[in-house]
Amino acid sequence: MAVSHPPISDLESHLGYWLRRVSNDVSASFARRLDGEGVTVAEWVVLRMLQDVGEVAPGRLAEAMRMTRGAISKLAERLVAKGLVDRLEDPADGRGQILALTAAGRAMVPGLAALADANDAAFFGCLEPAERSELERLLRKIATGMTWTACRRTSPVQPTV
Amino acid sequence: MAVSHPPISDLESHLGYWLRRVSNDVSASFARRLDGEGVTVAEWVVLRMLQDVGEVAPGRLAEAMRMTRGAISKLAERLVAKGLVDRLEDPADGRGQILALTAAGRAMVPGLAALADANDAAFFGCLEPAERSELERLLRKIATGMTWTACRRTSPVQPTV
DNA sequence: TTTCGATAGTTTCCTAGTCAACGAAAGGTA
DNA sequence: TACCTTTCGTTGACTAGGAAACTATCGAAA
Numbered sequence: 378m379a380v381s382h383p384p385i386s387d388l389e390s391h392l393g394y395w396l397r398r399v400s401n402d403v404s405a406s407f408a409r410r411l412d413g414e415g416v417t418v419a420e421w422v423v424l425r426m427l428q429d430v431g432e433v434a435p436g437r438l439a440e441a442m443r444m445t446r447g448a449i450s451k452l453a454e455r456l457v458a459k460g461l462v463d464r465l466e467d468p469a470d471g472r473g474q475i476l477a478l479t480a481a482g483r484a485m486v487p488g489l490a491a492l493a494d495a496n497d498a499a500f501f502g503c504l505e506p507a508e509r510s511e512l513e514r515l516l517r518k519i520a521t522g523m524t525w526t527a528c529r530r531t532s533p534v535q536p537t538v
Numbered sequence: 539m540a541v542s543h544p545p546i547s548d549l550e551s552h553l554g555y556w557l558r559r560v561s562n563d564v565s566a567s568f569a570r571r572l573d574g575e576g577v578t579v580a581e582w583v584v585l586r587m588l589q590d591v592g593e594v595a596p597g598r599l600a601e602a603m604r605m606t607r608g609a610i611s612k613l614a615e616r617l618v619a620k621g622l623v624d625r626l627e628d629p630a631d632g633r634g635q636i637l638a639l640t641a642a643g644r645a646m647v648p649g650l651a652a653l654a655d656a657n658d659a660a661f662f663g664c665l666e667p668a669e670r671s672e673l674e675r676l677l678r679k680i681a682t683g684m685t686w687t688a689c690r691r692t693s694p695v696q697p698t699v
Numbered sequence: 700t701t702t703c704g705a706t707a708g709t710t711t712c713c714t715a716g717t718c719a720a721c722g723a724a725a726g727g728t729a
Numbered sequence: 730t731a732c733c734t735t736t737c738g739t740t741g742a743c744t745a746g747g748a749a750a751c752t753a754t755c756g757a758a759a
Contacts, residue, residue, distance in 0.1 A: 400561035522664035
């Protein structure tokens, strides 16, 4: 051919492809397990985070879950409607709110955590313990790299050259 | 307390949590890069697969991409509307269709692949080459485990006991 | 040859998230 | 004190995918 260009990379040569592929399947399976308890994956994450911290502002939750404030607002509304979360006014800031678990929400967490454990086991049970540790270390390293980069708000994520 | 139960597993102890966390960020970044070219991540995957195989039936595409036939139908419709994919009748089966790239679609693939390369580099550049290989090996192993399990259509994915 | 179950793709409704605009409250500056 | 920018959360429009029902076609069996 008259014009040459670098070979087009394979779909399967992209780590992003494999990550999405595996994550989608793991999450879809987890979503099906949770569906039986009437919560979504994102709702589970909120419940579990609230179990740890007691109460949180929606804005902080949005940061922690890397979602928009609009999404968190709707998510919180659904959890309130399900009676799993309480929405309180922030006494220190009239604009703000405080989210906390209800007794019903708190009671659900152990069972949902067991579903997460089982789902993890179903997908990662094919890995040796050392492989699991290594996968977690690599994912944390990537996540940390993203967090660190994101901390430098003055510049967007850029390709390493 | 009067009633004891096993400790509730940490959110961060679940590999599924880390996978979703990292995958969402990688995909969201990739989606933003692709947005400049007017295609979504899923559309890119279709274009790239068609580059390899030439033509494919929507049903096969649904299997390969682990999406429903309804989603593929809409996805194909969008790509046809964008002039990137042609939809032909299957001469061997009146029900079926054949999807193939248009010249415009084929021309876009190298540039989109370069965006995928750059996105991968941005997120996985913090990994040593050996770590990248290991991550890919682990993800493929998990994906293969899922594929194998999925092949046994007679039984759903179950937790390993 | 006819009938019926299976297959292929479409379409409608629903869900969940993003985006952007909005209103209310807070804080800093003139 | 007043004004303006920033912050907090909400809401409507939109997107993309899943679920389920639908239509058209195919193939096997009676």
